[in-house]
Amino acid sequence: MALTGVIRPGHVCIRVLELEPALRHYVETIGLTEVMRDKAADGSPRVFLKGWDESDHHSVVLREADESGMDYMGWKVDSEATLEKLSADVKASGLATEMRWIDAGEHPKTGKRFRFTIPTGHVMELYAYREATGCATGYRNPDPWPDDLKGMAPRSFDHCLLYGDDLDGTYKLFTEVLGFGLSEQVVADDGKLMIGAFLSCSNKAHDVAFIRQPVKNKLHHVSFLLDNWGEVLKAADIISKRRVSLDIGPTRHGITRGETVYFFDPSGNRNEVFSGGYTWYPDKPVITWTDDQLGAGIFYHDRKLNEKFLSVFT
Amino acid sequence: MRKHQVRILGGGESYACEAGQTLLAGMESGCRRDIPVGCRGGGCGVCRVRIVHGPYAAGRMSRAWVSAEDEARGIVLACRTRPLDDVVVEVVGRRPVLP
Numbered sequence: 001m002a003l004t005g006v007i008r009p010g011h012v013c014i015r016v017l018e019l020e021p022a023l024r025h026y027v028e029t030i031g032l033t034e035v036m037r038d039k040a041a042d043g044s045p046r047v048f049l050k051g052w053d054e055s056d057h058h059s060v061v062l063r064e065a066d067e068s069g070m071d072y073m074g075w076k077v078d079s080e081a082t083l084e085k086l087s088a089d090v091k092a093s094g095l096a097t098e099m100r101w102i103d104a105g106e107h108p109k110t111g112k113r114f115r116f117t118i119p120t121g122h123v124m125e126l127y128a129y130r131e132a133t134g135c136a137t138g139y140r141n142p143d144p145w146p147d148d149l150k151g152m153a154p155r156s157f158d159h160c161l162l163y164g165d166d167l168d169g170t171y172k173l174f175t176e177v178l179g180f181g182l183s184e185q186v187v188a189d190d191g192k193l194m195i196g197a198f199l200s201c202s203n204k205a206h207d208v209a210f211i212r213q214p215v216k217n218k219l220h221h222v223s224f225l226l227d228n229w230g231e232v233l234k235a236a237d238i239i240s241k242r243r244v245s246l247d248i249g250p251t252r253h254g255i256t257r258g259e260t261v262y263f264f265d266p267s268g269n270r271n272e273v274f275s276g277g278y279t280w281y282p283d284k285p286v287i288t289w290t291d292d293q294l295g296a297g298i299f300y301h302d303r304k305l306n307e308k309f310l311s312v313f314t
Numbered sequence: 315m316r317k318h319q320v321r322i323l324g325g326g327e328s329y330a331c332e333a334g335q336t337l338l339a340g341m342e343s344g345c346r347r348d349i350p351v352g353c354r355g356g357g358c359g360v361c362r363v364r365i366v367h368g369p370y371a372a373g374r375m376s377r378a379w380v381s382a383e384d385e386a387r388g389i390v391l392a393c394r395t396r397p398l399d400d401v402v403v404e405v406v407g408r409r410p411v412l413p
Contacts, residue, residue: 017357068358068376247353268357268376269353
């Protein structure tokens with residue numbers, strides 16, 4: 001296996017103000033599949049979901065809470081041995097706080113998770129095991145896509161973009177301890193200050209991105225993967241058909257080259273569905289965007305900084 | 315059905331909300347820009363306002379931006395608040411976010 005260590009984003013737990021409207025959004029509009037429901041340790045209701053092409057039991061968790069935003073993001077690692085090693089490395093790094101083990105089974109069909117808070121204030125988890133209950137098309141002579149898909153029907157949960165203050169610390173933790181590569185960066189102050197880091201643990205243009213903002217633990221968006229630009233356009237049609245709160249798009253990013261549309265869930269958490277981008281390898285030179293060209297970096301066609309896109313987060 | 319008039323403190327002409335429409339939706343459907351528009355879902359706090367006068371009903375709003383004390387003082391998010399009669403509204407904006 002050439003891809004080792006942290007292999008991919010495995011889950012995201014999103015806080016929603018009211019569960020039923022959120023479920024209608026994530027199941028009927030986005031088109032994720034509901035897997036099961038339970039209650040978190042504090043009694044708040046949770047729903048577990050996944051995209052049609054995802055093998056593991058679940059990837060998206062909705063938890064009803066009195067604040068919108070992200071509870072935590074989870075990363076699947078390649079083995080139990082790697083889980084032990086990386087958890088020890090995170091502890092030894094001095095870069096993380098509030099570290100603890102979450103018991104196996106706290107997430108259904110999932111092994112123990114190592115939870116820690118990163119310098120930008122976000123809660124991250126590492127885990128090695130989740131039951132592979134299979135994707136919708138199976139693995140023996142599969143069709144390219146299943147029947148009876150709903151809404152935008154993304155293949156999978158793909159990445160998050162997060163806002164926080166100590167970007168340097170989080171960047172150091174992800175690259176030096178967790179083994180991520182930097183695919184693209186945004187710099188200010190004549191290149192002296194990194195204000196955006198797009199990080200890959202795989203072959204994707206990004207598995208997570210962080211933007212320097214004077215806040216802790218804020219969510220900019222949760223993103224889901226579509227196949228192509230036509231699907232992005234149809235997703236935008238669905239946004240209008242179902243009177244979903246539109247943010248921006250469809251358009252293209254300069255950064256990562258993705259084709260994209262942004263919208264909000266009923267609790268105000270920003271969602272993206274996107275396609276495209278490129279295949280990232282660790283020997284690819286880092287792409288750098290300077291802050292004077294950031295408008296085109298974010299939205300390549302509009303080429304202007306969009307105040308709402310930058311300042312609205314949960 | 316009667317429309318409710320929304321007057322913005324320090325603003326120009328009032329605008330109308332259909333019965334059942336939120337303060338923000340009424341403003342947007344009238345192509346007005348009195349109140350900043352964010353997520354429209356009670357999550358981002360951008361459309362934070364204070365109801366100076368008039369009856370209203372507010373839905374669930376993220377406690378990150380509207381505390382219980384805020385709510386008691388008439389501070390709400392315009393995207394989650396429906397006027398029940400004519401209202402006067404002050405745009406107060408998002409609470410400062412400190413790390």
